[in-house]
Amino acid sequence: MPGRSTALCVLLATVVAGLFFAPVFGVAALLAPLLVPAAVLFGVARLCARTEALAAWRPLLLLLAGLLAVVETVLFPTTAAGLPTGETLSALASGVTESWQLTLQSTWPARPSPDQLLFVPLLALAAGVLGTELALRARKPMVALIPSFAVVVVSQLYVALSGLAAVAAGLGYAAVVGALLVLSRPGSGKPASRGRRRAPAFVSGVPVVVLGLAAAAAAGMLLPAPGPAFSLKQDQPAQVSGRVTGPLDDIADRLRHPDVPLFSVRGDARPDRWPLVVLDTFDGVNWTPGGHYRRLGAELPRSPLVTVPSRERTATIRLGDLDGPWLPSQTWPAAVSGADPLVEESQGSLWLPRPAGEYRLSWWEPQVPVADLAAAAIDQRAPGGLGAIGEPPADVEAMARAAAGGLHPGFQAALTLERFFREGYHTAAGPGLPSGHGWPQLRKFLLETRRGTSEQFAAAYVALARIVGIPARLVVGFRCPAGPAAGGGYTVRNGDVLAWPEVAVAGAGWVPLDPTGTTRLGGAGGPAGLSEVTAQARAQLPPAAQQHDAPVAPVKGPGDAGGASTGDRSFPVLWVLAGPAAFLLAWFVGVPVAKVLRSWRRRRRAGAGAVLGAWLEARDRLRDHSVPWTAGMTARDLASAARRLGNPSIVDGLHALGATVDQVLWSGDVPGARAGSEAWAAVRTVRRGLAGRGPRLRLRAALDPCTLRFRV
Numbered sequence: 001m002p003g004r005s006t007a008l009c010v011l012l013a014t015v016v017a018g019l020f021f022a023p024v025f026g027v028a029a030l031l032a033p034l035l036v037p038a039a040v041l042f043g044v045a046r047l048c049a050r051t052e053a054l055a056a057w058r059p060l061l062l063l064l065a066g067l068l069a070v071v072e073t074v075l076f077p078t079t080a081a082g083l084p085t086g087e088t089l090s091a092l093a094s095g096v097t098e099s100w101q102l103t104l105q106s107t108w109p110a111r112p113s114p115d116q117l118l119f120v121p122l123l124a125l126a127a128g129v130l131g132t133e134l135a136l137r138a139r140k141p142m143v144a145l146i147p148s149f150a151v152v153v154v155s156q157l158y159v160a161l162s163g164l165a166a167v168a169a170g171l172g173y174a175a176v177v178g179a180l181l182v183l184s185r186p187g188s189g190k191p192a193s194r195g196r197r198r199a200p201a202f203v204s205g206v207p208v209v210v211l212g213l214a215a216a217a218a219a220g221m222l223l224p225a226p227g228p229a230f231s232l233k234q235d236q237p238a239q240v241s242g243r244v245t246g247p248l249d250d251i252a253d254r255l256r257h258p259d260v261p262l263f264s265v266r267g268d269a270r271p272d273r274w275p276l277v278v279l280d281t282f283d284g285v286n287w288t289p290g291g292h293y294r295r296l297g298a299e300l301p302r303s304p305l306v307t308v309p310s311r312e313r314t315a316t317i318r319l320g321d322l323d324g325p326w327l328p329s330q331t332w333p334a335a336v337s338g339a340d341p342l343v344e345e346s347q348g349s350l351w352l353p354r355p356a357g358e359y360r361l362s363w364w365e366p367q368v369p370v371a372d373l374a375a376a377a378i379d380q381r382a383p384g385g386l387g388a389i390g391e392p393p394a395d396v397e398a399m400a401r402a403a404a405g406g407l408h409p410g411f412q413a414a415l416t417l418e419r420f421f422r423e424g425y426h427t428a429a430g431p432g433l434p435s436g437h438g439w440p441q442l443r444k445f446l447l448e449t450r451r452g453t454s455e456q457f458a459a460a461y462v463a464l465a466r467i468v469g470i471p472a473r474l475v476v477g478f479r480c481p482a483g484p485a486a487g488g489g490y491t492v493r494n495g496d497v498l499a500w501p502e503v504a505v506a507g508a509g510w511v512p513l514d515p516t517g518t519t520r521l522g523g524a525g526g527p528a529g530l531s532e533v534t535a536q537a538r539a540q541l542p543p544a545a546q547q548h549d550a551p552v553a554p555v556k557g558p559g560d561a562g563g564a565s566t567g568d569r570s571f572p573v574l575w576v577l578a579g580p581a582a583f584l585l586a587w588f589v590g591v592p593v594a595k596v597l598r599s600w601r602r603r604r605r606a607g608a609g610a611v612l613g614a615w616l617e618a619r620d621r622l623r624d625h626s627v628p629w630t631a632g633m634t635a636r637d638l639a640s641a642a643r644r645l646g647n648p649s650i651v652d653g654l655h656a657l658g659a660t661v662d663q664v665l666w667s668g669d670v671p672g673a674r675a676g677s678e679a680w681a682a683v684r685t686v687r688r689g690l691a692g693r694g695p696r697l698r699l700r701a702a703l704d705p706c707t708l709r710f711r712v
Contacts, residue, residue: 258495267315284390385471
C-alpha cells in the first residue's frame with residue numbers, strides 16, 4: 001500500500017481520537033489545534049519521502065514541525081511575529097506538566113484557554129509522530145493505529161462517552177479503520193488495467209464501518225443506560241488560596257455601617273436577592289461552606305436537581321468595596337465572563353481571592369407553576385440538605401416539631417415553619433445587635449429573646465428544618481434594593497446584607513425562603529422568579545387549624561406527562577435509529593441471500609447454460625475475494641490471476657472448469673449429460689479453496705455487493 005495513504009489514515013485517526021475530548025472542550029475549540037498539526041505532519045512526511053537526504057531526520061522534523069503548528073494555533077499570543085519566545089517555551093512546558101491537571105480541576109466544557117487545552121494537541125502530536133513512523137516502517141499498517149487508540153483510552157479517563165455521542169465517535173474512528181483496511185489491500189494502489197471493472201476502493205471498507213454502526217446502534221437500543229462513569233476528575237478539585245470561612249460573623253458589622261456601597265447590578269432581570277456563599281455544615285458552633293471548588297469552565301449546564309423548565313438570565317455586576325473572596329452570584333450560575341472564578345458546583349458559590357472590576361453573570365431561573373410548588377415534595381437527595389446540626393437542646397427539638405405543624409416533610413411544612421418565625425419573632429434593629437449562631441445563641445433566640453438579625457433567623461430555621469426532616473441550607477448574601485440608582489441599575493450596600501434559608505424541593509431545586517419577611521419582590525425588572533412564585537404559595541397557605549397532610553409529588557419536569565413545558569421534548573432515538581437499522585438488516589441479510597439465490601438459479605440451468613452458470617459463479621466468487629477480472633478473460637486467465645491467493649486447489653479447480661467450458665462452448669460438440677455436474681464440481685473445489693482464507697476475508701466477500709451488478 002502506498003505509504004502516503006497509510007500515513008494519511010493514521011493522522012486522521014489521531015485527529016478523530018483527539019475529538020474524543022469534545023465533551024471536555026467542545027468540538028469547535030479542538031478542530032484547529034488537531035487538524036493543523038496533522039496537516040503539517042503529513043506535509044513533512046511527504047517531503048521526507050521525496051527528499052532522500054531528509055529521510056533519516058524524519059522523526060525529528062515531524063516533531064519540530066508539529067510543535068510549531070501547535071504553537072501557531074494555540075500559543076500564538078505568546079509569540080513575536082509568529083516566532084516562539086521564552087514565554088512560548090514556558091507555556092509548552094506547562095502544557096506537558098500542568099495543562100492536563102488544570103483541565104481535571106475545571107467544570108466541563110472547560111474554557112479553551114491555552115493553559116488547559118494545550119495537553120490535547122500535544123498528546124495528539126506525540127501519537128501522530130509515533131503513528132506515522134510505525135505506518136512508514138512497519139509491515140502491518142494496523143499497528144500504526146495503536147498510538148491513536150491510546151489517545152482514545154486517555155480521553156475516556158477524562159469522561160467516558162455514552163449514548164449518541166459514543167455512537168458518533170465510535171463510527172468516526174471505525175470509518176478511519178475501514179479506510180485503512182481498504183487501502184491496505186494488495187494492489188489497492190495499482191491502476192486498473194484497460195477494460196477492467198473494479199468497484200470503488202471504499203466499497204470494501206463499508207462493511208467494517210457498517211458493522212461498527214450496527215454494534216453501536218444495538219448497544220444504544222438494547223443495553224441499559226450506564227451509571228456514573230469513572231473519571232480522574234472526581235479526585236481533582238481546585239485548590240483555594242487562603243482559609244475558607246463563613247461570612248455570618250460579618251453581618252452585624254455590616255449592619256453597623258449600612259451606607260457603604262458594595263456592588264451595582266444591571267441586567268435583564270431583577271432577582272430579589274444575591275447569594276454570596278452557601279453554608280451547609282454545622283457542628284453546633286460554626287457554620288462552614290463547602291470546599292469542593294472547581295475552575296469555572298465555559299458554562300455550567302442546568303443542575304440535575306432541576307427538572308422543571310428554566311430560562312437563562314443575565315446581569316452585569318460592577319464591584320465596589322466588596323473585598324471577596326466570594327462574588328455575588330445566583331443559585332444556579334450558568335457562565336461568567338470578565339472574571340475567572342472557581343465555583344462550588346453543588347452550591348453555586350463563586351470564589352475569587354481578589355475580585356475587582358466588572359463581570360457578566362448568566363444563570364438558570366427555574367419556572368414553576370404556583371400550584372405545583374405549593375404541593376411539591378422535598379428532595380432528600382439534595383447534597384448537604386440533611387447534614388449534621390451538632391447536639392440540639394431537647395426543648396428545641398420539641399419546638400421544631402410543633403413549629404412545623406406536625407406535618408410530614410414537604411414544601412407545605414417548610415412554609416408553615418417559615419410562618420412560625422414570621423409571626424412569633426422580630427428583626428433586631430438599632431444598637432446592640434445580637435450576634436452568634438451556635439446552639440447557645442440559637443437557644444436564647446428561640447426560647448428567650450425572640451429577637452435577632454437574619455443571622456439567627458436563617459440559622460435557626462435551617463436547624464429546625466433538619467430536625468423535622470426538611471433538607472435545608474443557609475445562604476449569606478444581599479437583598480436587592482427597593483429602587484434603582486440615579487444612573488440606572490441597582491446599588492447594593494452593607495445595609496442590604498441578609499442571611500436566609502433554602503429548602504430542597506423535588507424538581508425545582510433549592511427554593512429560597514424569607515423567615516424575616518424583609519426581602520423585596522418585583523420591581524422594574526419584572527417578577528422575581530422563584531421567590532415570586534414562593535410568595536404566591538405562601539399567600540395560599542391555609543391557617544394552622546385547617547392544615548393537614550396531603551399527597552405530595554415532585555414538581556413535574558418537561559419530560560413528565562402533563563408537564564408545563566412545550567419546548568423541551570424527548571429525542572426520538574428509536575425513530576432516528578430505525579432507518580440505519582433497516583439498512584443494516586438489508587445489507588447483512590439481503591446481500592448474502594441474493595448471492596445464494598443467484599447461485600441456485602445458475603445451477604438450475606440445463607445443458608450449456610449450467611456450464612456457463614458455473615463459470616460465472618466461479619468468476620464472481622473470485623471477484624468477491626479481490627481477484628482482478630477483465631472482460632474477455634478465460635478460466636485459465638483467471639486461474640493465473642488467482643495464484644496470488646496462494647491456494648493450489650483454487651487454481652486446479654479453475655483449470656478443470658476451463659477444460660469443461662472449452663469443450664462445451666467452443667468445440668461445437670453437444671454437451672454431455674455430465675458436463676454441468678463436472679463444471680459445478682470444479683466450482684465446489686474453488687469454493688473449498690476460498691474457505692481457507694479466514695473468517696474476516698470470507699465475511700468481507702459475503703457482504704461485498706459489487707458482483708451483484710452482473711445479473712447473468
